[in-house]
Amino acid sequence: MGGIMSEIIDPKKFSKESREPLIKIKLEDLIKLEDLKEEPPIKEPPTAWTERYDFTLDGHAAVGIPVPKNEEEKGALVEKFLKGLENDLSKEGNWTFAQQFKLSMDYCTKCGACEEACPIYVASGKKNIYSPLYRSEILRRIYRKHFTSAGKLFGSIVTGDIEETWQLITRLIELSYRCNICRRCAQACPIGIDNGLIAREIRKIASQELGIAAKELHENGTVLQLKVGSSTGMNPEGFKKIVKMMEEDIESKTGLKIKIPVDEKGADILLIHNAGEYLSWPENPEAYAIIFEKAGLSWTLSAEPIGYDSVNYGVWYDDIQLARVAKKHVEIARKLGVKRIVVGECGHATKALVVTAERLFTKENYIPRESVLPILADIVEKNKIDVDPQKNDFPVTLHDPCNIVRLSGIVEPQRKILRKIAPSFREMEPHGVWNYCCGGGSGFAIMHSYNFDQWKNKVAARMKVKQILDAFKKELNDGSFKYVCAPCSNCKGEIRDFISHYKLWEKFRINYGGLAELVVNAMSEIKNPYISKDEFH
Amino acid sequence: MQNPSMGLINYIAYVSYFSFIFAIIVTLLKISKYANTPLHLRWELYPVPSEKEHVHGGSYLERPEWWKTEIKEERGSELIDMLKEMIFIKRLYNNKRKQWYFSFLFHGGIYLLLIWFVFTFVGSVLELANIASGTLFMAFFYASLAFGYVGIFATFIGTVGLIGLRATDKRVSYLTAPIDYFNLAFISLILLSMIVSLFSDPYFNYARSFLAYLISGTGLILPFKQSFLPVTSYITVLLLCLFFLYLPFTKMTHFLGKFYTYHRVQWDSRPNMVAGKFDEKKDVLIRKNLSLTVPWDAPHSPKGKKWEEL
Ligand code: SF4
Ligand code: SF4
Numbered sequence: 023m024g025g026i027m028s029e030i031i032d033p034k035k036f037s038k039e040s041r042e043p044l045i046k047i048k049l050e051d052l053i054k055l056e057d058l059k060e061e062p063p064i065k066e067p068p069t070a071w072t073e074r075y076d077f078t079l080d081g082h083a084a085v086g087i088p089v090p091k092n093e094e095e096k097g098a099l100v101e102k103f104l105k106g107l108e109n110d111l112s113k114e115g116n117w118t119f120a121q122q123f124k125l126s127m128d129y130c131t132k133c134g135a136c137e138e139a140c141p142i143y144v145a146s147g148k149k150n151i152y153s154p155l156y157r158s159e160i161l162r163r164i165y166r167k168h169f170t171s172a173g174k175l176f177g178s179i180v181t182g183d184i185e186e187t188w189q190l191i192t193r194l195i196e197l198s199y200r201c202n203i204c205r206r207c208a209q210a211c212p213i214g215i216d217n218g219l220i221a222r223e224i225r226k227i228a229s230q231e232l233g234i235a236a237k238e239l240h241e242n243g244t245v246l247q248l249k250v251g252s253s254t255g256m257n258p259e260g261f262k263k264i265v266k267m268m269e270e271d272i273e274s275k276t277g278l279k280i281k282i283p284v285d286e287k288g289a290d291i292l293l294i295h296n297a298g299e300y301l302s303w304p305e306n307p308e309a310y311a312i313i314f315e316k317a318g319l320s321w322t323l324s325a326e327p328i329g330y331d332s333v334n335y336g337v338w339y340d341d342i343q344l345a346r347v348a349k350k351h352v353e354i355a356r357k358l359g360v361k362r363i364v365v366g367e368c369g370h371a372t373k374a375l376v377v378t379a380e381r382l383f384t385k386e387n388y389i390p391r392e393s394v395l396p397i398l399a400d401i402v403e404k405n406k407i408d409v410d411p412q413k414n415d416f417p418v419t420l421h422d423p424c425n426i427v428r429l430s431g432i433v434e435p436q437r438k439i440l441r442k443i444a445p446s447f448r449e450m451e452p453h454g455v456w457n458y459c460c461g462g463g464s465g466f467a468i469m470h471s472y473n474f475d476q477w478k479n480k481v482a483a484r485m486k487v488k489q490i491l492d493a494f495k496k497e498l499n500d501g502s503f504k505y506v507c508a509p510c511s512n513c514k515g516e517i518r519d520f521i522s523h524y525k526l527w528e529k530f531r532i533n534y535g536g537l538a539e540l541v542v543n544a545m546s547e548i549k550n551p552y553i554s555k556d557e558f559h
Numbered sequence: 560m561q562n563p564s565m566g567l568i569n570y571i572a573y574v575s576y577f578s579f580i581f582a583i584i585v586t587l588l589k590i591s592k593y594a595n596t597p598l599h600l601r602w603e604l605y606p607v608p609s610e611k612e613h614v615h616g617g618s619y620l621e622r623p624e625w626w627k628t629e630i631k632e633e634r635g636s637e638l639i640d641m642l643k644e645m646i647f648i649k650r651l652y653n654n655k656r657k658q659w660y661f662s663f664l665f666h667g668g669i670y671l672l673l674i675w676f677v678f679t680f681v682g683s684v685l686e687l688a689n690i691a692s693g694t695l696f697m698a699f700f701y702a703s704l705a706f707g708y709v710g711i712f713a714t715f716i717g718t719v720g721l722i723g724l725r726a727t728d729k730r731v732s733y734l735t736a737p738i739d740y741f742n743l744a745f746i747s748l749i750l751l752s753m754i755v756s757l758f759s760d761p762y763f764n765y766a767r768s769f770l771a772y773l774i775s776g777t778g779l780i781l782p783f784k785q786s787f788l789p790v791t792s793y794i795t796v797l798l799l800c801l802f803f804l805y806l807p808f809t810k811m812t813h814f815l816g817k818f819y820t821y822h823r824v825q826w827d828s829r830p831n832m833v834a835g836k837f838d839e840k841k842d843v844l845i846r847k848n849l850s851l852t853v854p855w856d857a858p859h860s861p862k863g864k865k866w867e868e869l
Contacts, residue, residue, distance in 0.1 A: 032733050102856075109854045117597035117848045117866075122824045124596065129816035132739065133662070134731045135654040150730070159734050172808065182736035208604055210654040212644065213813050214820025219602065233857040245859065341600075342853070342860055346869050362624065376620065377601050380830055384845050385837045390626040400623050431605040431618025431828070455605045455616030 030150045033160055034183050037190035041072070043081040044151060044193070047480060051147030055484070057491045057498060061524055064480065067473050075472070076192040080151070082477040084199035084469055085228075085236050087192045096188035099232070103191045104168060106231030107161075110223055111169060115230075118341045123223050126215045127165050130158065136217055139210035141458045141485035142200060152481075154207035154217035157197050160190070161220060195234060198224035202463030202482060203338065204424040209456070221464075225339040235339050238469045243335040244343035248350070251327025252297040253335065253468075261330045264300045265323065272308050276548045282311045286322035288359045293321050293394070294351065295366035296511035297331035298468075303514060305552070306367060309538035312545075313398065317406040322360065329354035332371035333511075337378055338465040348379035355389050363391040367536045369425030369510035370463075377430050393426070395509060398538065399435035402442055408546040411443050416503045416555070418444040418540065419493040421486070421517065422457035423510035431455070436509055436537055443544040444507075450489040458485045460508070462516025478516075479523040487520055490532065498530050503555040506534040518559075527558040568787055571796055572773055578800040585807035586815065593819050597851075598844040603828040608640035609633050610828065618828060626832040637826065644821070646670070658724055665717025671710030678703035679763055683771035700762075707763055715750040718743055742811055749802060752795040759789035769796070 031044045047064055055061065067077055075086040090096045109115030116123060136154040137143055143152045150156055163184035166173035172180045184190075201221035208216040229235040247253040256264075265282050272280050283289065293314070299306045314321050324330055328350040336344025355363045365372045372393045383389075401407060420440055426432045433454050440447040452458070460467070461483025469478070494504050508514050517534040526532040535553060543552040606616040609632040619625045643649045648666060651659045682699045690696055722743045725735055760766060765788050788796075806812060831841050849867035856862055861869055 030729065030733055105856070112854065113597055114851045115854045117851055118600045119602065121593065121596040121599045121819065122602055125593065125816050125820050125824070129810050129813040129820070131810065131813060132731050132734055133651065133655060133658055134728065135651050135658065137730065138654055148730075150733075153730070155731075155734065176738075179737045179741075182734065205604055208825070210650055212648050212650040213817050214825055216602075216604075216820070216824070230855040230857050230860055233859070240859075342855065342869060345866065349869065377603070379600070381598060381600050381841070381845055381848075383831065384849070385839075385842045388831060388837060390624070390832060392623070392625060393620060396621050396623045396625075427616065428605050429603075430620050431603075431607065431610065431612065431616065432620050433605070433615050433617040434612070435621055 032183070033163060034185070036151070036160060036193060037185045037187045039187060039189040040078055043078050045080050045149055047080060047082070047146070047477065049480075051149070052480060053145050053147065053484060053488065055488055055491065055524070057495075058524060058529075064476065065473070071472055076189075076196060077472075078189070079193045079196045080149075080200070080477070082474055083196065083472040084466075084474045084477075085196055085234060086472050087195060087234060089192075090188055099188040099191045100186055102232045103227060104164070104186070106227035107165065107169070109231060110227050111165075116223075116226075116341070118345075119219065119223065122216055122219050126158065126217070126220055127162055129213050130155070130162065130211075130215045131213060132159070133212070135212060136207035136210050136215070139206045141204070141206065141461075142202065142482055145484035146481050151197065152200055154201070157194070157201065157224070158215070158217045158220040160184070160194055160197075161224060194224060195228045195232075198222075198228070199236060199464075199466075199469075200477075200482075202424070202459040202461065202466065204459035204463050205428060206424075206456075206458070209428065222339065226341060229340040230342060236465060236469050237471060239335045239339050239465045240343070243333075243465075243468075244340065244347060247328060247331060247333065247335075248343075248346060251329075252331035253333055254297045254301055254331065256297050256300070256331070258325045258327060258330075261297075261300070261325055264304070265325075268300075268304055268308050268311065271304060272312060275305075275308075275550065275552065276312065276542075277550075278312060278548070280311050280315050283322040284325050285358065289322040290320035290361050291322070291364045292324055292329070292355045292358055292360040292362070293364050293366060294324070294329065294332035294371070296333050296368035296371055298333070298511045298515065299366065299368075300330075302518075303511070303536065305539050306511075306536040309536070309542040309552070310366065310394070312542055312548075313401060313407060313538060316545075317401045319397075321364075322358065324354055324358060326354045326357075329358075332365050332368050332375065334371055334374035334379075335465060337370055337374035344374060344378065345382050348375055348382055349387075351375055352379075352383060352387060352389050352391075356387065361390070363389060364394050364397060365391065366394050367509040367511065367538065369423030370512060372432075373425035373429045393430065393432050395426070395432055395435040395537070398541065399438045402439045402541060407541075409443050409541065409544040410546045411445050411544055413544045413551070414444045414505075414540055415446065416505055417446045417448065417494055417497050418505045418507055419448055419450055419490065420453070421450065421460055421490075421506055421508040421510075421513055421534075422453055422455075423508065423513045424457065424459050424463055426510065427457055428455045436507075439537060439541065440507065443541060448493055450493045458489060460486045460513040460516045461520065462512050465512075467512035467515040467519070475519065475523075479520050483516060483520040486517075487524055487526075490526070491530075494530065494532065501531060504530065504532045505540070505553070506532060507537055507540060508534055509537040521558070533558055567793070568769075568772065571788075571793060574800050575773060575796060578803040582803040582807055586812065589807060589812065590815060593815070593823075597848050598841065599824075601828065602824055604825040607826045607828050609637040609826060619830075626830065627835055628833075630830070630833045632829075641821070644817075658721075658728075661717045661720030661724060663717070664713045665721060668710050668712070668714030668717055671706045672714060675703050675706035675710050678706060679767050679770055680774075683767045683774060686767060687771050687775060703763055703767075708757075711750060711753050711757070715747060715754065718747040718750060722747065738809075742809060745802065745805070749795065749798045752791065752798055756789070756791040756795050759791055765789060765792050 166181040198221045203218040205218040334347040
């Protein structure tokens with residue numbers, strides 16, 4: 023890894039204006055993926071980008087903040103950021119997370135115990151700017167300098183060196199998008215400081231005060247979802263057409279004639295999938311239609327705008343948008359008169375609607391919400407459908423979505439299912455609540471601007487790639503079909519990206535998919551394989 | 560005739576009272592600051608030890624229709640996890656072993672010193688009650704000797720080790736502010752002064768007498784012949800007083816922060832609805848939050864409106 027000291031970027035350097043990136047990502051620094059003989063090289067960003075947008079963090083851009091043109095714009099960036107931080111420390115602006123945020127601002131002892139827990143920091147070859155502690159410490163220094171009496175009185179003796187230049191602000195915002203908000207670091211911190219939360223608070227300040235956010239999360243994400251009904255751009259007519267196609271698809275694949283219920287008033291369950299499933303992996307919502315019908319559940323989908331898309335990107339960057347989307351989901355369910363909302367295989371949507379949004383709802387507008395996984399486990403365990411595990415005769419490993427395990431505590435249902443239907447199931451190490459993020463967490467899976475995909479695949483996803491290769495170590499080169507089960511749309515998106523990037527399908531026949539597909543593939547009454555061993559998509 | 564040191568000991572006693580009470584008041588004010596922040600959105604982190612399913616890191620969300628079920632909080636396993644973290648600093652042990660050795664000595668030493676304080680306190684009460692002999696008194700006497708010596712040296716080694724590590728660990732030293740060294744240096748100075756005091760007070764007799772003096776209310780009763788202290792003890796007490804005046808303003812009160820980060824954030828997974836019943840208290844708090852006014856200024860923010868009107 024070379025001379026670690028020479029690579030350390032101190033906060034002074036971080037704030038210094040420059041057009042050169044603070045660090046460069048080099049293959050030789052990253053953790054080794056020994057089973058891969060080769061991997062695509064790292065490319066420099068074109069000057070057309072670097073001249074206009076700020077690429078000075080690490081030569082990559084997720085947000086792509088335009089370089090300010092004059093002193094006025096530079097000053098505004100700093101001023102607004104400080105105003106945003108003030109709001110974020112206030113009860114009115116941040117009742118949602120003020121307690122966690124204040125605690126995490128006040129009590130870090132800078133012991134560094136969180137560093138090794140972070141897959142991004144470790145996979146990067148321990149580049150100090152990616153340390154969970156570093157990002158937070160930059161914000162803490164600004165906080166201490168401007169918002170604590172000790173900082174105001176004693177200056178850098180208390181705060182440490184910090185100069186909040188425009189360059190520091192743009193780099194810090196960009197750096198908040200180098201964290202998956204997987205919160206593995208918070209599990210490691212003896213004090214319980216949450217550096218993942220701090221990354222999210224930085225994103226919030228940027229979004230809610232400066233109007234700066236990753237385009238895929240805001241403009242093409244929550245804004246689009248609230249406007250047309252889905253961040254995919256799908257409108258109700260489009261959705262209804264897809265449902266028709268799904269019914270046809272189910273029949274041609276399985277021979278089963280299934281009528282998918284839409285807007286059925288008074289059904290027990292409103293099932294909401296991530297709308298990305300309908301476009302990229304319709305076999306997953308189709309599998310649920312088959313299973314729910316066969317198990318005799320009373321359920322429905324909704325064709326109301328937002329009612330057919332469970333995503334809530336607000337959970338990654340903006341409390342206002344988080345609350346708006348969650349409110350809509352609940353309103354739609356109440357209008358339909360269902361008894362509960364069930365969120366399909368989507369980690370962040372589960373965390374957002376089932377966990378985080380809980381305290382947005384008063385007694386009058388409350389409706390219970392749950393993940394689909396316990397229901398699926400119940401169906402499989404109680405033999406409400408017949409399964410023949412031998413039909414899943416290939417190696418299967420399970421990717422734990424952070425939002426499902428560490429952040430919602432749903433760990434066993436998916437395992438109970440796999441132990442019953444996949445005889446060659448093996449765990450990754452570590453797994454369960456100690457898992458590693460797929461690299462797509464906190465929105466990365468859907469973010470593809472500029473050269474961010476390169477950073478994501480090389481750094482954020484690297485630990486997961488290593489885990490997957492290790493999980494299939496024995497069969498890696500024997501030509502057998504292998505399945506990474508990821509019960510989450512975003513994780514699937516990310517896994518698809520890195521399988522393609524590292525050519526894991528071509529080299530090792532590693533494929534991926536959801537959990538319900540494996541269940542249907544094992545169903546005795548369905549003769550043709552539901553999962554194809556011959557194609558990667 | 561009154562000993563000339565009598566006046567000084569009185570002043571020291573007043574300073575001790577003041578700094579101790581001051582530390583408690585400021586600490587309580589600090590606690591109330593965290594205790595009075597609004598009910599936040601849920602942000603728990605698994606494993607949550609109070610949950611029945613905690614053995615595999617799980618939660619009540621693993622149950623279909625969880626809101627219909629009873630969600631009992633298992634205080635026993637929560638306590639075990641808390642103690643593991645408080646006494647053993649488990650997370651540091653698992654994640655940064657090198658630091659843990661010194662941190663454990665440091666924190667463990669402080670715990671021993673707290674126990675030493677309790678024993679010495681009991682010893683002084685026994686003295687005040689004129690039971691300064693006999694088995695009970697001797698038991699406390701020897702226990703306080705053991706805890707005192709081990710505590711002082713463990714804390715001292717721990718503190719010096721932490722300073723050394725901070726200065727040499729390149730991963731954290733560049734983020735260390737002068738105040739971080741100052742805090743550790745301050746503590747090691749107190750301990751050094753304690754060590755020097757051991758030469759003139761090897762059995763903590765002065766310490767016990769001084770405590771008795773404080774308990775009895777500054778000389779209302781003067782039970783012992785040691786009515787004044789050696790200079791080194793004066794210095795130690797004064798340093799401790801200064802430390803008490805300083806402590807509440809520093810992040811060295813992270814033991815408080817830790818209570819909230821664990822109990823009110825990471826382990827706070829209680830839903831609004833349990834066994835079919837909505838928690839009325841939460842309802843009130845949520846309403847209160849939703850009636851706050853949004854101050855944010857970005858184009859999509861409904862600045863000036865209430866959170867319930869988003
Ligand atoms: S966040 Fe926690 S683990 Fe990380 S340096 Fe701070 S106190 Fe240590
Ligand atoms: S939340 Fe995850 S990605 Fe972010 S700093 Fe912590 S461990 Fe690293």
